[in-house]
Amino acid sequence: MTSGAGNGGRKWRTMGLAAIAVVAGMALMLGMIGAMEWTNRTEFCVSCHSMQTNYDELKKSVHYTNRSGAHAQCADCHVPKEWGAKVIRKVLAVNDVVAEIKGTLDTPEKYEAKRGELAERVWKYMAASGSRECMTCHSYESMGGPKQSTAARQKHKDAAQEGRTCIACHKGVAHKMPPREE
Structure with missing residues (x-):
């Protein structure tokens, strides 16, 4: 039973890291787009x-x-x-x-x-x-x-x-x- 909980915890950790990576990627992309437009002024x-x-x-x-x-x-x-x-x-x-x-x-x-x-x-x-x-x-x-x-x-x-x-x-x-x- 303990091993099942460990796999579930690992799964949630992996999903959490993936979500953080997606959010960080989006923030980086938005920052890059903003910088590109700002330097076009x-x-x-x-x-x-x-x-x-x-x-x-x-x-x-x-x-x-x-x-x-x-x-x-x-x-x-x-x-x-x-x-x-x-x-x-x-x-x-x-x-x-x-x-x-x-x-x-x-x-x-x-x-x-x-x-x-x-x-x-x-x-x-x-x-x-x-x-x-x-x-x-x-x-x-x-x-x-x-x-x-x-x-x-x-x-x-x-x-x-x-x-x-x-x-x-x-x-x-x-x-x-x-x-x-x-």
Whole structure:
């Protein structure tokens, strides 16, 4: 009789540990989701000195102020919406945080010296993703053809047929272009 009670106790202990593991896993997942969303806020992005320059440039662009009232935040252009791609992008973004902590970009002069390299990295990422973040708001199918110039309408039609990405033509849309290297 004692051995039966021991097995029952072991069973309840195992179930209790499993329940604790499930609850801990859920708490960890919710914490991770919360952290991911918290770091998507523009206020988080511009809390680094180096990103203030980018934010000041964004505020002068059509992506910040326009006739339709649409207002892009940092994450709208730089963070994918899909979970897997978002996690990968966030892991890669740790390099930016490390650079800020190390002082690699902590002055406007240091940021400007690296601007070309940083822009190339972002453009390469955007091209590789098919300008996925751009396509969240813009698509060839939904562009207002009659509101575009004849040249723009033709260029967008050609780009769609050829499978070109937004970033192939629209570098420097929300931030100033880096100086060209000779």
